Amino acid sequence: MSTTTPPTHPQRAGLHRILIVGGGAGGLELATRLANTVGRRGLSEVTLVDRYPTHFWKPLLHEAASGHRDPASHHIEYAALARRHGFHFVQGELEALDRSECLATVGPILDLNGNDVLPRRLLRYDSLVLAVGSVTNFFNVPGAERYALPLENVKHAEEFRQKLLTACIRANHLREAGAALPEPTVNINVIGAGATGVELSAALRNAINLLSTYRLNSLEPERDVRVRLIEGGPRILPALDQRVSAQTHARLAGLHVDVLTATPVSEVRADSIVTVTGTELASDITVWAAGVAGPPLLKALDGVELNRQGQVLVDKTLQTLSDPRIFAFGDCAACPSSIVGVFLPPRAQVAHQQAVYLSQSFLRRLTGKRVDRFTFRDAGTVVSLGRAGALYQGDFGLGLRSLIVGGRAASGLYAFVYRRHLFALAGLTRMAIETVSQWLRARIRPSIKLH
Ligand SMILES: Cc1cc2nc3c(=O)[nH]c(=O)nc-3n(C[C@H](O)[C@H](O)[C@H](O)COP(=O)(O)OP(=O)(O)OC[C@H]3O[C@@H](n4cnc5c(N)ncnc54)[C@H](O)[C@@H]3O)c2cc1C
Numbered sequence: 001m002s003t004t005t006p007p008t009h010p011q012r013a014g015l016h017r018i019l020i021v022g023g024g025a026g027g028l029e030l031a032t033r034l035a036n037t038v039g040r041r042g043l044s045e046v047t048l049v050d051r052y053p054t055h056f057w058k059p060l061l062h063e064a065a066s067g068h069r070d071p072a073s074h075h076i077e078y079a080a081l082a083r084r085h086g087f088h089f090v091q092g093e094l095e096a097l098d099r100s101e102c103l104a105t106v107g108p109i110l111d112l113n114g115n116d117v118l119p120r121r122l123l124r125y126d127s128l129v130l131a132v133g134s135v136t137n138f139f140n141v142p143g144a145e146r147y148a149l150p151l152e153n154v155k156h157a158e159e160f161r162q163k164l165l166t167a168c169i170r171a172n173h174l175r176e177a178g179a180a181l182p183e184p185t186v187n188i189n190v191i192g193a194g195a196t197g198v199e200l201s202a203a204l205r206n207a208i209n210l211l212s213t214y215r216l217n218s219l220e221p222e223r224d225v226r227v228r229l230i231e232g233g234p235r236i237l238p239a240l241d242q243r244v245s246a247q248t249h250a251r252l253a254g255l256h257v258d259v260l261t262a263t264p265v266s267e268v269r270a271d272s273i274v275t276v277t278g279t280e281l282a283s284d285i286t287v288w289a290a291g292v293a294g295p296p297l298l299k300a301l302d303g304v305e306l307n308r309q310g311q312v313l314v315d316k317t318l319q320t321l322s323d324p325r326i327f328a329f330g331d332c333a334a335c336p337s338s339i340v341g342v343f344l345p346p347r348a349q350v351a352h353q354q355a356v357y358l359s360q361s362f363l364r365r366l367t368g369k370r371v372d373r374f375t376f377r378d379a380g381t382v383v384s385l386g387r388a389g390a391l392y393q394g395d396f397g398l399g400l401r402s403l404i405v406g407g408r409a410a411s412g413l414y415a416f417v418y419r420r421h422l423f424a425l426a427g428l429t430r431m432a433i434e435t436v437s438q439w440l441r442a443r444i445r446p447s448i449k450l451h
Contacts, residue, residue, distance in 0.1 A: 015045040016366055019104060019125035021094045023050035023078055025058055026330035026351030027131030029424045033359035035087035043366040046087040047123065049106055050078060053091055056154050057421055058133070059348050062196060064157035066203035067165070067211075067449035068386070071154045073441060081425060092121065094132065097302045099323055104128060127325055129358065130304075130312055134292035134331035134346055137309065143268035144191075148288035151196065161449065163285050164188070168208065171224050172216035184226040187282045189273055191265050192290030193231035194239065195383050198248060200289060201229040202385035205255040210448040227257045228281065230273070232264035232290070239345065240381060241402040244393050251388045292346050294332050307334040307343070316373035318358060329354035337376065344376055348417070352424070353377065382414040390414045 031048040038044040054075040063069040082089035092106035109118040136150035171185040190197045212219040237245045267274040294310030303322050305313045312328035320326045330351035334343045344350045357374045380394035390410035394403040422431040
């Protein structure tokens with residue numbers, strides 16, 4: 001049982017206390033950068049709170065879900081990074097805020113029997129930064145939350161991978177036993193053809209091919225497993241250029257992904273999905289990748305204003321509208337873009353640029369300098385289709401046509417984005433060692449997780 005009188009977590013008085021909640025793509029980079037700047041100069045004490053003990057870079061989740069990446073090789077321990085850079089790490093889930101006292105309540109950590117490992121704690125802040133990411137938006141589609149799998153964290157990715165493996169092992173066994181089976185035997189439906197849905201569908205086809213070569217030799221991937229990508233709008237990758245959308249569609253078809261566009265889903269059932277026209281499609285595994293919303297926790301925070309998607313409304317300095325001591329960025333924030341009324345998209349690139357901006361603006365604030373506004377510079381988008389290559393779209397404004405690049409350059413850019421993240425956290429030497437060790441591991445292990 002958790003205690004009811006939370007003790008205040010020990011913190012140093014006298015220093016400006018920056019409390020960052022959420023150690024994801026944005027929050028962990030910010031904690032690292034701040035510790036290296038304002039922390040090292042003795043201007044501030046930096047504390048990072050996350051509900052998990054380790055960080056996994058979210059854009060790799062579809063590769064973890066398909067078994068191409070073993071999350072165990074890509075976890076970064078917060079405590080190790082905290083010690084190296086000199087910030088504090090507190091494990092627990094933000095539960096509540098008391099804005100008048102500048103106190104954040106972090107929930108208890110319980111063991112498997114529900115006993116406290118760590119009690120509920122109170123953390124004092126002078127500046128609070130919310131970087132708690134996003135959750136899946138099921139858009140109230142009946143059955144979606146109950147029967148479709150989201151892809152928000154490593155646990156979801158592993159749950160999906162186990163379902164995929166189990167379904168394929170069963171189908172392989174039945175084929176070996178000579179059972180009369182429907183074709184296809186396994187139906188996987190990915191709902192939502194944004195970058196996540198597209199990348200996951202491509203990774204799945206490749207994963208199923210690999211599984212059939214390693215241990216499931218009676219499985220014929222194209223006959224036995226159907227991967228459908230279902231999009232409500234008229235084309236896949238609606239946020240990208242028409243040409244990227246068309247080229248990706250063609251490559252997915254080449255990979256034997258069945259792409260259905262203009263097909264909104266109206267219901268998800270235990271073993272099927274229903275489209276708005278009433279068509280019922282068999283589904284052994286349904287994945288929901290059709291949009292994100294702010295985490296429900298944000299609604300419970302004292303006086304923090306949200307938009308319709310439940311994201312925190314911030315101004316161009318990433319401060320919340322109701323309280324200048326509270327900042328929000330990354331997926332959980334609704335940050336105005338250069339187009340009036342349009343917010344920046346939930347992307348790692350946005351979170352990264354905002355982390356860089358916030359680390360610089362805190363230094364300026366704490367040394368009495370003027371703080372500029374945040375400006376997002378779109379460095380382009382890469383969509384990876386695994387062995388079918390990648391496509392990069394760069395937009396340079398001024399009415400110019402988008403630049404579209406494929407081939408090795410696009411695949412290289414895709415790999416570079418993760419390396420840049422590692423570099424920001426660990427520095428050049430560690431990033432290089434990590435890269436080499438991951439490369440070596442990939443040489444000695446099967447290219448897909450088999451259990
Ligand atoms: C499969 C997939 C593929 C993607 N691919 C790309 C891509 O190719 N390019 C791209 O730009 N973007 C991509 N994205 C989007 C990108 O991952 C996000 O935009 C990015 O991770 C947002 O960073 P963040 O720091 O805001 O949130 P996150 O990285 O989601 O981190 C949020 C952190 O907050 C913690 N947290 C949440 N609630 C609490 C709480 N109450 N208390 C304490 N801690 C909490 C979580 O544990 C987590 O560590 C992809 C997303 C997915 C799911």
